Amino acid sequence: MTKIDSKIPEGPLAQKWTNYKNNQKLVNPANKRRLDIIVVGTGLAGASAAASLAEMGFKVKSFTIQDSPRRAHSIAAQGGINAAKNYPNDGDSVYRLFYDTIKGGDYRSREGNVYRLAEVSNNIIDQCVAQGVPFAREYGGYLANRSFGGAQVSRTFYARGQTGQQLLLGAYQALMHQVNEKNIELHTRTELVEIVIIDGKARGIITRNLITGKLERHFGHAVVIASGGYGNTFFLSTNAMGSNGSAAWKAYQNGAYFANPAFVQIHPTCIPVHGEFQSKLTLMSESLRNDGRIWVPKKKEDAEAIRKGKLKPTDIAEEDRDYYLERRYPAFGNLVPRDVASRAAKERCDAGYGVGATGLAVYLDFKDAIDRLGKDVIEARYGNLFQMYEKIVDENPYETPMMIYPAIHYTMGGLWVDYELQTSIPGLFAIGEANFSDHGANRLGASALMQGLADGYFVLPYTIQNYLADDIRTPRMSTDMPEFEEKEKKVKEKFEKLLSINGKYSVDHIHKELGHIMWDFVGMARNKEGLQKALDEIMKIKKEFWANVRIPGKADGINLELEKASRLADFIEIGELMARDALNREESSGGHFREEYQTEEGEALRRDDEFAYVACWEYKGEDKTPVLHKEELKFEYVELKTRNYK
């Protein structure tokens, strides 16, 4: 078995990053100009990395599938961004943020990486303020903080309910600044369709111009994947319609390990599914759990009457309500981590206490908060979220409780990377949600923005130099080289094949089938039998897809169905790997809940002696079983405990 080297630097935990920076190789300014870096994706991670690398003097080529870098799905993050500033003086510290993240991730992430993340978290806030990000402030003019699920301190910075938007616009503006300075060559509406490897190193990409349909070749001394997560494997998720796993999947197919694909986060507070034509799910920020109380009726007959429309939630007397999170977890109450809150909602609904027309919903009630703080305060905090809810559901959450249900939201798994954020292919890096690195089996709220920007602003711009320092003598390569030629040919053939099928079903039709299988068997609760069934079913869907998909139009010019089809082809394979990984992991940890492994009280049961490892999957070819490598996780600074939020 290959030894997995995570390259964690020597020294005590708090010194590792400093030691690394003191000893790493750097590239001098004259040489930076001669080095090209490709960055795929312009979300928080991609935009911040592209801007920072360009400011340093590298020549950056930046790619996005959207019409503008400002549209990336990071923009939709609502609640906030964590940092260990301890401005509220409530006992926070870098160590505590590190500890909460390790614990929240159910002890399935690396100590070294997570400590570094906590360490640079403070720089992110400084940077964003300097860019003009309008964070919320107190009357004294200083920055405001709030608390978030899984934490006992207030360490979350926010810009109303639009924190992701404001942080992304900050990074986007920095990126456009560099475009203006001609340090970044920006390619919009352009999709990565292959990665080019020369002499074992990532040296370029093949892209499809989404307007002309033309395949294009691009050289880079290094390639950075910042293309986000693969949550849309489930069809319905809170991800944007265009979010996809294809760039990461191409990396995998070219030999980069894919780590912990089964670790998917289900977000507890989303607007419930309404019908068959639903195209996506809308998240209601977790920050709502600060003031909202979650409940279902205590009596089954009340729940049933509500489902039939005979009773309204406001008809249920206080003593007939079951505030089940407060009941089960008195210490954290409504602020338990996401996975715990999600499973608890499912448990109540499965037991017959769910509300809404489908019975797959629970209440999130603001009545007490409004009585206590006044409607204005609640409006100032969550006004835009309440408005969004009302537009979608047509009910006023100031008067009647919101209905929520868990939905797929984020993928903790992703491309395996070492401490330098380099994948197992030299010269190929992965940052942000596209990598697996910092969240373990579950991500804490307000930590995605933190990780994306940490990777992009403060980690990758250092670590990539350690690699590029050995490449300063490598001249720019011609894209006429056979390696480029060959990859382009392969892609062309794939597109031709897709278009020639001309079967019965639309791409979405097949994608929805995949989504159902994923949600039923690889969703919130998994078991051996179900996962085996999922593997069989996914194989069938794969066959169905390649025999029966219908894509109108041609390969040249705009062809939105072709774009979706090529992404779905990858989602099907990602789904398969997720099921395989979930089957292999015979324990429950974080977002991965195996029904066979739970305590008598129904809580997740980890098996540290056997599964305290990162599952790294290696591609072995089309329709071949991938090989599992294990990166053992060593815990030197925290003691492995059963998470307890009671």
Add this chain to the structure above:
Amino acid sequence: MEKTINLKLKVWRQDGPKAKGRFETYEVKDISTDSSFLEMMDVLNEQLIQEGKEPIAFDHDCREGICGMCSMYINGHPHGPDEDVTTCQLHMRKFKDGETVTVEPWRSAGFPIIKDLMVNRNAFDQIIAAGGYVSVSTGGVPDANAIPISKEDADEAMDAASCIGCGACVAACKNGSAMLFVSAKVSQLALLPQGKVERARRAKRMVAKMDELGFGNCTNTGACEVECPKGVSITNIARMNREYLMAKFKD
């Protein structure tokens, strides 16, 4: 409770930037009033695919009103008849059974049509590139709390910053002016101490770029503010005019 409606749709179809466009009429049936406008368009596209026709091209991504990608001109309004929403947040309960709905792309000199309902809004990126930022590199910045900012200024900056760059303001304006978009960014940064240093240069550069890219003049009709899905206010335009005059004055 769920209801369904039938609709007639008049949709603008155009094969490419240079091609001649036309309206095509389609019918959709049993549309749940709980679904969104774009979900209704998905149903129509599914229908077209089944008939072996090319689906209608339109831009969309987040479908929760924040990315600014969706952009349909529905029954004479950018983002349709409902207030304070983007097309993706517009719901079918706003339409009547049997109604005819007209769907067009943004129409403006600054936003050439790419195909059907898709337009090119690259000009917005170019305007930002011309100066819509604070020139600060990563690292070497002071502590986030080093400069207090009054809550009023921070809130006002946030109001301006909530622009999603969809371009509804331009589509709503009979002159095709981009003043609301540009002024929102100029205001946000002028209100914050971090952005004050470059304010004159920024206003001049962004306005020059806007003029260069073929956007029209502002004649204060206020249509942009009415149609803005995020309620960005035209007081930003007044502020930008002041910024711009001050900058010119200094020259």
